[in-house]
Amino acid sequence: MEVRTLQYFLAVAEEESFTRAAARCHVAQPAISQQIRSLERELGEALFERDSRTVRLTAAGEALLPHARTVTGAVAAAKAEFAARSGLLTGTLSIGAADGVESSSLPALLGMFHRLYPGVGVRLVEGASASLVLQVRQGSLDAVFVAVPLEGFGHRVLVRDEIVALVASDQPQARAAALSLDEVSAAPLITYGSDSGLYPRLRTAFEEAEVPFRPAYATNHVALQLELVAAGVGIALAAGAARGITGDPRITVVPVTPRIPYAKALLWRSGPHSSAPLRALLDLPAPAAENSTAE
Missing domain, CATH: 3.40.190.290 (D-Maltodextrin-Binding Protein; domain 2)
Structure with missing residues (x-):
């Protein structure tokens, strides 16, 4: 069982889509699918229920989820500590925040990011969704917290x-x-x-x-x-x-x-445009998406 495979598993679980998970991990979708099938063979149980429209965790997948988060979180923390010790990660992370961000798991994610990367400044820009999304498209913001879905963006659901x-x-x-x-x-x-x-x-x-x-x-x-x-x-x-x-x-x-x-999510431009601070943020295991009401 490899860390990268667990990262792919987490991406599929959080995105509820092999396509979105592949975009988030910057790999082709067949690579994600192959790794998940290999992991399922190794564990002897199916991890996802798949149909033409949805991808959901099975009971086995739910059991694996906390362990995957623990392992990938420990690896990310180790990388972050040595990056911070050597001063490799600096700069500014710019995030647009629309209404409702205070009720999401973004503050907890940014708290984790700050502890691991104290050399990176974080700029939070408030505003309406439409103008903030435009700033992400133009590159003046790294990411934005808004309602989804939107075409042409990677995203991680936080609410x-x-x-x-x-x-x-x-x-x-x-x-x-x-x-x-x-x-x-x-x-x-x-x-x-x-x-x-x-x-x-x-x-x-x-x-x-x-x-x-x-x-x-x-x-x-x-x-x-x-x-x-x-x-x-x-x-x-x-x-x-x-x-x-x-x-x-x-x-x-x-x-x-x-x-x-x-759903509300953290959105960023798809493709090889991400800044180093944003890539570091996305490598962190996301806190579970908040659910304010029963689904």
Whole structure:
């Protein structure tokens, strides 16, 4: 069992795709598939359930996962220590951060990175998803934390979440077990602006439900969405992982049906353009993607 094979295993497990894992590891997909098959023969059990659309861990894969993270993490830590001792890794890592980054596993990943590579400065740039993605395309940012998927990027999922409805607690809808998109659209709709990475996901969900998508108030600041709901303006659709949406007696969080799941990830340009600090960050074992709601 080789460390590189375990790294491939982790990539497939985290990306839930052999194609995306190959792009992340900068190898051809057949090489990933061959290594996984070899590992499965060595262990005597299948590690992934495969069909035409999804790749998921089996019970054996789940059992291997923590051991793979421990081994690859130890190797990365050893490399990092000697890189730091010899001063080989310096420079700046520039990451764009859209809304919701504080609820993701990115802060924990950056904490690990800082301990291993204290000579690298980290620049965090806040902004709307559209402008941050453009900066990654242009090379002024190494990576960006936004909703996925986007073509032409490698990515690592850091949050799995779903959209919820925020309703004023004194309204009848607050007592519902769930709200349909028809019911949500009957009230003035408060949600993210068109420059948010979640906007296309919401628009698609409404189109699939054949319900008109007509936001009356658009803001990427969830705190403002909450205040508008509390003021009786309408119903908001927001990320379930958003900070502050629970614990406010004026607001009730209600599930939406059909569910609108989404993922947020660290994205970077595919191909041989990555900076040394970014490659070092991507070599670290990622903390498990946060799940704010049941899938």
